[in-house]
Amino acid sequence: MSSTEIDLGVSFDNSYANELKGFYVSCEGDKAPTPVLVKFNQALAEQLGISNRNAEQLADVFSGSEAPLGSAPLAQVYAGHQFGGFSPQLGDGRALLLGEVLDESGQRLDIQLKGSGRTQFSRGGDGKAVLGAILREYILCEAMHALGIATTRALAVVTTGEPIYRTRYLPGAVLTRVAASHLRVGTFQYFAAQGEEDKLKQLADYAIARHYPELKQSQQPYLDLICAVRDKQAELVAKWMLAGFVHGVMNTDNMTISGETIDYGPCAFMDNYDANALFSSIDQDGRYAYSNQPAMAQWDLARLAETLLPFINEDSDDAIAQATDAIKGFWDVFKSHWQLGMRAKLGMTTEVEGDYALCEQLLESMQAQAVDYTQLFRQLALDLSSDSADAETLFSDPSLFILWKALWHERLKKEPLATAERVTMMNAVNPIYIPRNHLVEAVIEAAEDRSDYQPFEALISVLATPYTLQEGKEDFSLSAPASFGKFTTYCGT
Numbered sequence: 001m002s003s004t005e006i007d008l009g010v011s012f013d014n015s016y017a018n019e020l021k022g023f024y025v026s027c028e029g030d031k032a033p034t035p036v037l038v039k040f041n042q043a044l045a046e047q048l049g050i051s052n053r054n055a056e057q058l059a060d061v062f063s064g065s066e067a068p069l070g071s072a073p074l075a076q077v078y079a080g081h082q083f084g085g086f087s088p089q090l091g092d093g094r095a096l097l098l099g100e101v102l103d104e105s106g107q108r109l110d111i112q113l114k115g116s117g118r119t120q121f122s123r124g125g126d127g128k129a130v131l132g133a134i135l136r137e138y139i140l141c142e143a144m145h146a147l148g149i150a151t152t153r154a155l156a157v158v159t160t161g162e163p164i165y166r167t168r169y170l171p172g173a174v175l176t177r178v179a180a181s182h183l184r185v186g187t188f189q190y191f192a193a194q195g196e197e198d199k200l201k202q203l204a205d206y207a208i209a210r211h212y213p214e215l216k217q218s219q220q221p222y223l224d225l226i227c228a229v230r231d232k233q234a235e236l237v238a239k240w241m242l243a244g245f246v247h248g249v250m251n252t253d254n255m256t257i258s259g260e261t262i263d264y265g266p267c268a269f270m271d272n273y274d275a276n277a278l279f280s281s282i283d284q285d286g287r288y289a290y291s292n293q294p295a296m297a298q299w300d301l302a303r304l305a306e307t308l309l310p311f312i313n314e315d316s317d318d319a320i321a322q323a324t325d326a327i328k329g330f331w332d333v334f335k336s337h338w339q340l341g342m343r344a345k346l347g348m349t350t351e352v353e354g355d356y357a358l359c360e361q362l363l364e365s366m367q368a369q370a371v372d373y374t375q376l377f378r379q380l381a382l383d384l385s386s387d388s389a390d391a392e393t394l395f396s397d398p399s400l401f402i403l404w405k406a407l408w409h410e411r412l413k414k415e416p417l418a419t420a421e422r423v424t425m426m427n428a429v430n431p432i433y434i435p436r437n438h439l440v441e442a443v444i445e446a447a448e449d450r451s452d453y454q455p456f457e458a459l460i461s462v463l464a465t466p467y468t469l470q471e472g473k474e475d476f477s478l479s480a481p482a483s484f485g486k487f488t489t490y491c492g493t
Helices: 014-017 043-049 055-063 131-146 185-192 199-210 213-217 221-243 288-313 316-328 330-345 355-369 371-387 390-395 399-412 418-431 435-449 456-461
Strands: 023-027 036-040 074-077 081-083 085-087 095-102 108-114 155-165 169-179
Touching: 014 074, 014 095, 023 081, 023 213, 036 055, 043 155, 055 155, 055 169, 081 185, 081 456, 131 155, 131 169, 131 435, 131 456, 169 390, 169 435, 185 199, 185 355, 199 213, 199 288, 213 221, 221 288, 221 316, 221 330, 288 316, 316 330, 330 355, 330 418, 355 399, 355 456, 371 390, 390 399, 435 456
Parallel strands: none
Antiparallel strands: 023 074, 036 155, 074 095, 081 085, 095 108, 108 169, 155 169
């Protein structure tokens, strides 16, 4: 530890470091040449209990240059299936877990740096991050939080004063993110691959105590752990789909046990609806395309279940059968959340036979016409409130949509809600503003090329209240111009 530890005013309570020896390596961040705090999430800091410190101290801590008082910086070890291929050891190659704090509600939260330098698990990488990738993650995770989707949070962005070479030299930066934990499916896979059943059980018990304490009284705690993670992930992916979000890299090391979205690399929100939407430069086969996300989540969960088989049943065949049934249950949970969400988006509160087909018909009509996903759902509510048909103008050929709309209006007659109530409900779940790709790219360009953070601040401000119409912010709700072209994201490593 540094002899100049900075007191953030919080008491670290580092259960991972204290209880899971052998699950990590202790390390420190690199000394940044000239760290500068360019964004600090004051509201989140207050939730964590971080007292006001001057910008220089915060920059030192959140660049990794100085350790905060009471922290226990470490890099976690884990494995993972990456695009279907198993890597027996990955680990935090450019991340540093500073420690855990209890927030104002008593919830245990990790504070982690991303881009603070090499660790034992860097595998030849430099352990650094560039400003654009860091700003993208800040924007995306805070937007997801505002949309009500479980996610890691962004606490701070610090530029390091060090140029980092990727395809060209770019400003180096570090993100501080906050998570319920950084336990992953890949964490379990690492110890299963090592054949260390004692540590695997220790990890499972830790995960239960931290995230699902109600399972301590279960007769089948490890099977129930699989089910609990399954249910969290099914709900999460359903919410991704409802918002038009494509994660882009759903490897097992990017699936959390807590059910939070993590590791915003090659991710994006769709403008035009496309079941095959894909933005990642490294996913050549579309493994993690939009419509594949539920199946890939179930596949990842099966890998978690494999690691816990020894603790489910002494008879391996029985253990496999029980775990298989648990994983098969993913689809029922996912579909339940997705259909509930789609009904809300369409102003329906009751369940009627044929609703699933009605939702699918709408998406099919949108797919054929490349209709803006976010705009259409919001416009449906506007049309109801004004008795207009402006949603039809989003289609170059609205014939299929017009047929669908007639079926939808018939369906709405079976609902008890008055029109005003229905519109209010729809507006509460259909955002006006999402992190549109052309806006995010403009923010990154301004910051990287001109050190101009005003576009970043403006976008963050709008996205903080995505469901509320904001006067003078119309440009933030528009699709990308044709000149923007096909959008591709990169992982930023």
